[in-house]
Amino acid sequence: MVFRQRGRPDVRAVDGVGFSVAPGETVGLVGESGCGKSVTSLAVMGLLPRRGVRVEGSVAFDGTELLTLPPDKLRTLRGRELAVVFQDPMTSLNPVVPIGRQVTEVLVRHRGLNEGEARREAGDLLRRVGIPDPSRRLREYPHQLSGGMRQRALIATALACRPRLLIADEPTTALDVTIQAQILELLKTLVAESGTALILITHDLGVVAGMCDTVHVMYAGRIVERAPRHDLFGAPRHPYTGGLLASVPRLDQPRGTRLAPIAGSPRDTIAWARGCAFAPRCPNRVDECTCATPELLGGRHGLRCFNPLRSGPVQEVAPR
Amino acid sequence: MLRFVVRRLTLLVPILLGLSILLFLWVRALPGGPAEALLGERATPEAVERVKRLYGLDRPWYEQYLTWVGNVFQGDLGVSSRTQHPVVEELLRTFPATVELALTAMIFAVGVGVPLGYLAARRHGTWADHLSVAGSLFGITIPVFFLGYMLKFVFAEKLGILPTDGRQDPLIDAEHPTGFYVLDGLVTGNPEAAWDAVTHLILPAIALGTIPLAIVVRITRASVLDVLHEDYVRTAEAKGLRPGTIRGRHVLRNALLPVVTVVGLQVGLLLGGAVLTETVFAFPGFGKFVADSIAARDYAVLQGFILFTAVIFVLVNLLVDVTYGVVDPRVRAG
Numbered sequence: 001m002v003f004r005q006r007g008r009p010d011v012r013a014v015d016g017v018g019f020s021v022a023p024g025e026t027v028g029l030v031g032e033s034g035c036g037k038s039v040t041s042l043a044v045m046g047l048l049p050r051r052g053v054r055v056e057g058s059v060a061f062d063g064t065e066l067l068t069l070p071p072d073k074l075r076t077l078r079g080r081e082l083a084v085v086f087q088d089p090m091t092s093l094n095p096v097v098p099i100g101r102q103v104t105e106v107l108v109r110h111r112g113l114n115e116g117e118a119r120r121e122a123g124d125l126l127r128r129v130g131i132p133d134p135s136r137r138l139r140e141y142p143h144q145l146s147g148g149m150r151q152r153a154l155i156a157t158a159l160a161c162r163p164r165l166l167i168a169d170e171p172t173t174a175l176d177v178t179i180q181a182q183i184l185e186l187l188k189t190l191v192a193e194s195g196t197a198l199i200l201i202t203h204d205l206g207v208v209a210g211m212c213d214t215v216h217v218m219y220a221g222r223i224v225e226r227a228p229r230h231d232l233f234g235a236p237r238h239p240y241t242g243g244l245l246a247s248v249p250r251l252d253q254p255r256g257t258r259l260a261p262i263a264g265s266p267r268d269t270i271a272w273a274r275g276c277a278f279a280p281r282c283p284n285r286v287d288e289c290t291c292a293t294p295e296l297l298g299g300r301h302g303l304r305c306f307n308p309l310r311s312g313p314v315q316e317v318a319p320r
Numbered sequence: 321m322l323r324f325v326v327r328r329l330t331l332l333v334p335i336l337l338g339l340s341i342l343l344f345l346w347v348r349a350l351p352g353g354p355a356e357a358l359l360g361e362r363a364t365p366e367a368v369e370r371v372k373r374l375y376g377l378d379r380p381w382y383e384q385y386l387t388w389v390g391n392v393f394q395g396d397l398g399v400s401s402r403t404q405h406p407v408v409e410e411l412l413r414t415f416p417a418t419v420e421l422a423l424t425a426m427i428f429a430v431g432v433g434v435p436l437g438y439l440a441a442r443r444h445g446t447w448a449d450h451l452s453v454a455g456s457l458f459g460i461t462i463p464v465f466f467l468g469y470m471l472k473f474v475f476a477e478k479l480g481i482l483p484t485d486g487r488q489d490p491l492i493d494a495e496h497p498t499g500f501y502v503l504d505g506l507v508t509g510n511p512e513a514a515w516d517a518v519t520h521l522i523l524p525a526i527a528l529g530t531i532p533l534a535i536v537v538r539i540t541r542a543s544v545l546d547v548l549h550e551d552y553v554r555t556a557e558a559k560g561l562r563p564g565t566i567r568g569r570h571v572l573r574n575a576l577l578p579v580v581t582v583v584g585l586q587v588g589l590l591l592g593g594a595v596l597t598e599t600v601f602a603f604p605g606f607g608k609f610v611a612d613s614i615a616a617r618d619y620a621v622l623q624g625f626i627l628f629t630a631v632i633f634v635l636v637n638l639l640v641d642v643t644y645g646v647v648d649p650r651v652r653a654g
Contacts (some may be wrong), residue, residue, distance in 0.1 A: 045558055047557055047558060065466050074560075075560040075562070076560060077560065078557070078559065078560030079558065079561070083559075084555075086554065086558075088551060091550065091551040091552065092551040092552055092554075092555045094555075094569070094572050094574065094650070095648075095650060096574055096648055096650075097569060097573070098649075101569075105561060105565065107567070110560065141649040143649070143650050154555070155549065157559065260648075272428075304532040
């Protein structure tokens, strides 16, 4: 995925990110802010601006290639077969349109319901995601709802047409911890009930630990480690994954124990073409790291590293 | 909503009282006076004194003010010293013309400006966008009287497809019960007269509406650009809605909020009269009448007309606020 701006060299934001999701499966994309998680999800949905962005490769949905699909065809898939729950429920709802209309418009568009049927259905949906007094809420506007309720309304909208693929882009980041747990529980149940494939994008390892079957760790636009959840938490191989896990606060350590953050910031990076982008921050760096590009190797537990961690400390991250 | 409207209308009372005092002092601060203006440069001081006494202008200003306010409450705005007609009559004669002109100008400005602004934002950074930005800059800077004469020259004189001036062809036999000529033509069952009035409005409305048009284009463009980057527009795209639904329900409904404010202010301004346009097109409206009255130091007309303009301005603003409450639910709550 290449971002281009006149007068500047093209920026290759995301490269070689490949993964697949099966029905009923939850796949996590994990990484720091700016590593390309959200952009990846927008590319899958075809929501990146057409001007200034070039997406290469393939997005296959049940045999249909989405990248080359004509826009109007893609529109009939979006919202019906593919749905997203965005990060910020405060800004993702239209402030001047009643909640009800924002839920029903998907039903009217994709399932051809009339207004009355769609309203009843929307009421059911709100009830299912745990919004009390749905008939009143349908008439209200976003500013009259709390953050958690808005996120529920967004989830209800995303689920309205029983999509086969749901992308949840940091669905709980903007919410209180207690609400976070409720929302995640809700997503989990819905995935289990409907067999929806879920791509969960997050920087929160606790969320991953509680939800995902497979986890992809991204750094600077590439997947650096890919593994089933237990393998990843049990034996992280990439120094970046190890660093992420070590920087999570833990309940089994005495109070006042210092966290071990990853040194440097995501801006201390080198181009993947010249070496490993994580090398400047890596405790395990060897000479090779700054003169050759590592490839993503290995099957179930894939790794992009010249000098991986041998046997990482066994991590228990409290699942959310 | 009703309480809000009533509260705003109550606020009108102190506003008008304060304004009327300022107004009263202001017209009297103008050099010269109606007596001097009426009698000309060579008038003897005795003659001036006599005229002043006739109009009560020799009394202290607060006495004059109290008399005037008392009359205003009885619906009497006095008599014009220039035309010798009651001010109320002059108001009823000139105001409908101005309303007709102002509304036509605003319909032109909004009807052309909003689509243009939207298009410019959608084609952000392309030649169409640059053209509309440059065009709107041109629209703001071009002097109204120049534009007016150019329009008249091209469309009325060279092409001869539109009338040059006035509100109605004198050869058309038309009645005017309301003073709104287009409406008059329709209610009296005279479509020819109505259409004739419309053709008389086109050129002055374009001349008058060009500056508001340019403003509307710019505000709409900026506002749509903002809204297009909002998360909820992305949400709407992600729902796979039809482009028309996204445009109308999700983009324009939000983007037009600032446009409503601007249009309201502009309508208020235009209703205060458009001296230049009215002069160029010999359009017998409010603005030209007021300008002539200033020259004649016609106190009664100035006081009455400006007071009336203030009431209109406040009412238009109230209407804008009410509209705002209708389009934006967040305002309704507060």
